[in-house]
Amino acid sequence: MAGPTMPKNLLDVCAPGRDGIGASPLRPDGILKVRGDFAYASDLWHEDMLWGTTLRSPHARARIRSVDVSAALALPGVYAVLTHEDIPGSKFYGLEIADQPVLAIDEVRFHGEPVAIVAADHPETARRAVDRIVVDYDVLPAIGPAQALDPERYGYVHAPADYKAHASGNVVHSQHIRHGDGDSAQVRARAEVIVRGEYEVGMQDQAFLGPESGLAVPAEDGGIDLYIATQWLHVDRQQMCPVLGLPPEKVRLTLAGVGGAFGGREDISMQVHACLLAQYTGKPVKIVYNREESFFGHVHRHPATMVFEHGATRDGRLVFVRAEIVLDGGAYASSSPAVVGNAASLGIGPYVVPNALIDATAVYTNNPPCGAMRGFGAVQMCFGYESQMDRLAAELGLDPVELRRLNAMEQGSVLPTGQVVDAPAPVAELLRRVEAMPLPAAEHRHTGDGVDVRELPGGVSNSTHGEGVVRGIGYGVGIKNVGFSEGFDDYSTARVRLEVVGGAPVALVHTAMAEVGQGGVTVHAQIVRTELGVDLVTIAPADTRVGSAGSTSASRQTYMTGGAVKSAAEAVRGAVFERGRLRRGWPPDLVAGLRLVGGKVVDRADAVVADLVDLLGDEPVDETVEFRHRPTQAFDRTTGQGFGHVQYTFCAHRAVVDVDVELGLVKVVELAAAQDVGKAMNPLAVLGQIHGGTTQGLGLAVMEEIVVTEGRVGNPSFTDYLIPTILDTPPMPVDVLELADPHAPYGLRGAGEAPTLSATPAIVAAIRAATGLALNRVPIRPEHLTGT
Amino acid sequence: MRVTFTVNGRPTEADDVWEGESLLYVLRERVGLPGSKNACEQGECGSCTVYLDGAPVCACLVAAGQVQDRAVGTVEGLADGDTLDPVQQAFVDAGAVQCGFCTPGLLVQTHDLLNRAHHPSDAEIREALSGNLCRCTGYEKIMDAVRLAAARKADARGTAPAGSEG
Numbered sequence: 001m002a003g004p005t006m007p008k009n010l011l012d013v014c015a016p017g018r019d020g021i022g023a024s025p026l027r028p029d030g031i032l033k034v035r036g037d038f039a040y041a042s043d044l045w046h047e048d049m050l051w052g053t054t055l056r057s058p059h060a061r062a063r064i065r066s067v068d069v070s071a072a073l074a075l076p077g078v079y080a081v082l083t084h085e086d087i088p089g090s091k092f093y094g095l096e097i098a099d100q101p102v103l104a105i106d107e108v109r110f111h112g113e114p115v116a117i118v119a120a121d122h123p124e125t126a127r128r129a130v131d132r133i134v135v136d137y138d139v140l141p142a143i144g145p146a147q148a149l150d151p152e153r154y155g156y157v158h159a160p161a162d163y164k165a166h167a168s169g170n171v172v173h174s175q176h177i178r179h180g181d182g183d184s185a186q187v188r189a190r191a192e193v194i195v196r197g198e199y200e201v202g203m204q205d206q207a208f209l210g211p212e213s214g215l216a217v218p219a220e221d222g223g224i225d226l227y228i229a230t231q232w233l234h235v236d237r238q239q240m241c242p243v244l245g246l247p248p249e250k251v252r253l254t255l256a257g258v259g260g261a262f263g264g265r266e267d268i269s270m271q272v273h274a275c276l277l278a279q280y281t282g283k284p285v286k287i288v289y290n291r292e293e294s295f296f297g298h299v300h301r302h303p304a305t306m307v308f309e310h311g312a313t314r315d316g317r318l319v320f321v322r323a324e325i326v327l328d329g330g331a332y333a334s335s336s337p338a339v340v341g342n343a344a345s346l347g348i349g350p351y352v353v354p355n356a357l358i359d360a361t362a363v364y365t366n367n368p369p370c371g372a373m374r375g376f377g378a379v380q381m382c383f384g385y386e387s388q389m390d391r392l393a394a395e396l397g398l399d400p401v402e403l404r405r406l407n408a409m410e411q412g413s414v415l416p417t418g419q420v421v422d423a424p425a426p427v428a429e430l431l432r433r434v435e436a437m438p439l440p441a442a443e444h445r446h447t448g449d450g451v452d453v454r455e456l457p458g459g460v461s462n463s464t465h466g467e468g469v470v471r472g473i474g475y476g477v478g479i480k481n482v483g484f485s486e487g488f489d490d491y492s493t494a495r496v497r498l499e500v501v502g503g504a505p506v507a508l509v510h511t512a513m514a515e516v517g518q519g520g521v522t523v524h525a526q527i528v529r530t531e532l533g534v535d536l537v538t539i540a541p542a543d544t545r546v547g548s549a550g551s552t553s554a555s556r557q558t559y560m561t562g563g564a565v566k567s568a569a570e571a572v573r574g575a576v577f578e579r580g581r582l583r584r585g586w587p588p589d590l591v592a593g594l595r596l597v598g599g600k601v602v603d604r605a606d607a608v609v610a611d612l613v614d615l616l617g618d619e620p621v622d623e624t625v626e627f628r629h630r631p632t633q634a635f636d637r638t639t640g641q642g643f644g645h646v647q648y649t650f651c652a653h654r655a656v657v658d659v660d661v662e663l664g665l666v667k668v669v670e671l672a673a674a675q676d677v678g679k680a681m682n683p684l685a686v687l688g689q690i691h692g693g694t695t696q697g698l699g700l701a702v703m704e705e706i707v708v709t710e711g712r713v714g715n716p717s718f719t720d721y722l723i724p725t726i727l728d729t730p731p732m733p734v735d736v737l738e739l740a741d742p743h744a745p746y747g748l749r750g751a752g753e754a755p756t757l758s759a760t761p762a763i764v765a766a767i768r769a770a771t772g773l774a775l776n777r778v779p780i781r782p783e784h785l786t787g788t
Numbered sequence: 789m790r791v792t793f794t795v796n797g798r799p800t801e802a803d804d805v806w807e808g809e810s811l812l813y814v815l816r817e818r819v820g821l822p823g824s825k826n827a828c829e830q831g832e833c834g835s836c837t838v839y840l841d842g843a844p845v846c847a848c849l850v851a852a853g854q855v856q857d858r859a860v861g862t863v864e865g866l867a868d869g870d871t872l873d874p875v876q877q878a879f880v881d882a883g884a885v886q887c888g889f890c891t892p893g894l895l896v897q898t899h900d901l902l903n904r905a906h907h908p909s910d911a912e913i914r915e916a917l918s919g920n921l922c923r924c925t926g927y928e929k930i931m932d933a934v935r936l937a938a939a940r941k942a943d944a945r946g947t948a949p950a951g952s953e954g
Contacts, residue, residue: 036823517887
């Protein structure tokens with residue numbers, strides 16, 4: 001940024017500590033963050049910058065008869081008012097399918113769709129200008145998920161002529177799985193018990209704390225520099241270039257501070273809008289969403305309706321599973337196809353089932369677009385299949401954990417996709433561990449005196465002193481894939497430079513990985529210390545000057561960009577030894593046994609062969625490496641067969657809840673977790689992931705839902721969309737298992753998403769245990785418990 | 789209008805303030821102190837918590853004109869030069885910082901709590917921080933950080949945790 005002061009986190013940041021992998025050194029960005037010096041995208045400032053604002057549709061579905069921007073343009077302080085007519089290049093973008101207009105063209109398809117954008121010298125001026133834009137809408141009835149599958153009767157969200165890569169009708173994507181004999185009559189006959197359940201998951205929001213923001217700065221070469229909070233710099237750019245009519249080298253992105261992501265920044269939001277305004281005005285333009293706009297500005301978790309049938313023998317062995325899943329994709333495709341692939345392929349959970357028939361479909365509707373959110377299609381399914389396992393256990397008179405253990409998959413198991421699990425899959429062990437953890441004390445219940453109401457349902461509302469409070473315990477376990485699947489060319493790039501600075505060897509790590517809070521930058525420094533034997537590591541800002549790191553999603557960054565950093569460090573080490581061979585005549589058998597330790601080159605006997613500082617001199621070693629995981633295959637669309645996922649990750653939860661059955665209030669007392677992470681690269685960060693993911697699962701269980709009525713969003717604020725506070729969140733003991741995956745760097749296993757899956761069904765199971773209610777929908781609201 | 793107040797002990801003037809501007813906007817956009825975060829602008833998330841005359845408030849809910857001649861303290865004022873406040877250091881050490889967007893507000897709120905209660909119970913900590921949303925950590929490491937900060941401050945005072953002064 002050409003502003004007067006460059007924020008410290010947009011310069012190289014020193015990573016403190018001396019620890020390599022397996023330890024928990026401090027975050028390189030931690031001090032900046034606690035001092036208030038860490039510049040998030042919303043904190044950026046540039047001389048002469050303008051503020052951008054968006055006009056959004058108040059309707060879920062309407063034709064646009066006309067847009068009149070003249071009154072907005074006439075407002076003093078307004079520099080630009082743009083509609084789709086002002087876009088220099090392509091008018092569409094999209095993560096997988098370019099079906100989303102940058103600004104609405106003749107029609108709006110969801111409540112909150114961007115129609116026009118404004119740049120002004122004060123954010124309030126921009127907001128007032130937006131209010132002066134006159135749009136004449138012809139409002140049409142919104143198409144919901146129930147209508148979407150009958151387009152002849154209810155209409156098309158996108159005119160059939162507009163269909164690009166996607167399927168037909170209002171179907172975005174579907175995936176079918178045929179495993180064994182499916183649910184044939186013979187298979188059904190073999191099942192001695194069949195349980196059927198219909199389940200629903202509401203629309204969850206990522207609700208990251210730092211709203212969408214960025215600063216676009218026009219450059220002298222006619223290009224744009226964008227400082228942005230995102231999950232994937234390179235795919236943002238890939239979608240932006242055609243719209244801006246610029247080649248990739250003229251669209252340069254730098255990661256500004258990111259205030260959380262959880263999938264909500266995988267799609268672009270204000271990126272193109274800020275750049276269009278900057279291009280048009282020739283001035284830097286900053287856009288910062290407020291919380292309400294943030295609810296409209298990013299995709300959400302797909303609401304799901306799921307019908308399951310589970311058949312089993314009387315002794316509890318699963319015979320077949322039949323699942324029909326419909327996901328509400330909303331108005332535009334986003335990542336719906338991949339979410340459908342996950343829902344189908346992970347749809348029976350971490351269990352061995354000889355026969356399965358699964359149909360998963362995402363539909364276009366006039367609801368808000370849905371796409372990536374932590375757990376990505378596996379969260380909805382886990383609520384469904386775990387509810388079924390409890391239902392089956394009840395039907396069979398078996399302990400719910402015992403039923404799960406009986407059917408748990410393990411290394412060597414065959415999944416419904418035909419894929420053989422070729423790494424540890426300790427599902428039964430995780431259940432055993434979480435069940436064995438000590439239970440919290442059963443205090444405060446059924447007593448009238450001396451209770452701390454803060455520990456009870458209703459809390460300081462003082463609605464109970466323990467009367468009407470019933471405790472319940474429930475379990476859940478889930479399976480999530482790691483990394484990009486279905487044949488996607490998943491790679492990450494890392495550059496590592498080793499040089500002498502101030503008389504000491506220093507390693508610089510440069511990647512395009514979006515640090516969104518997960519702590520990847522800490523792990524990169526640890527990897528480099530382990531591989532290169534140096535203490536001093538510097539982290540360069542993430543930007544598009546280096547190759548893509550892929551997205552910070554799919555629990556993949558420690559595996560993928562961590563793997564790339566490891567590979568690049570190995571290449572640097574190899575180049576250092578090669579320098580010794582060429583310049584100092586080190587024989588090959590010596591080189592073969594060399595290591596870098598404590599700033600020295602040492603041999604097999606730990607004798608110092610050279611000082612790294614001397615060997616490097618003033619000639620740095622600089623290596624850039626692309627890292628790929630082993631290839632996967634696309635699933636066959638009709639049978640679902642294929643080696644579709646590169647790695648699986650598992651977490652089990654036990655929930656203890658207190659329910660005030662008279663008032664329908666729930667207090668989650670404890671959420672215990674056991675998770676296999678392969679290798680805890682940074683144990684403190686691993687716990688942070690498990691705690692955070694678990695808490696988002698708690699939110700889905702009892703609090704979080706975007707309420708959409710006929711396409712209109714009813715609660716776009718933190719007043720009305722509730723996420724767990726510190727009072728809602730219980731102690732969360734965690735048992736971390738480390739069974740190495742032989743295919744992954746250091747044996748590690750992606751950790752971020754699995755805990756988000758199983759927390760929800762565990763809590764619901766605990767509430768069912770306390771109330772005896774069926775509870776087929778999340779989030780559970782008080783009226784679901786009281787029947788009022 | 790012009791607003792005159794002190795921020796972190798320094799006399800400060802903000803000019804051309806529109807009457808609808810919040811203290812948060814003035815701090816972030818006019819005074820050059822963007823440490824206080826804007827995550828909801830309606831007092832629900834606590835990310836913009838600052839001291840106003842020694843009491844923690846949501847800066848987004850305070851009109852800029854209300855701070856005329858008053859004292860504001862922000863996250864930028866917690867450290868003493870290069871030395872972090874024990875609360876800041878504990879958040880870093882305990883792993884209570886992930887994305888960090890909620891952190892400035894939590895630090896000010898915790899700082900206030902530990903000024904009032906030297907040895908807060910877990911229930912007191914949860915109640916005191918219940919107005920500060922965090923989406924990353926699940927609050928477990930925040931609890932650890934507050935306990936750690938309280939213990940370190942007690943050590944520094946030479947007081948035993950048993951003698952609660954809170």
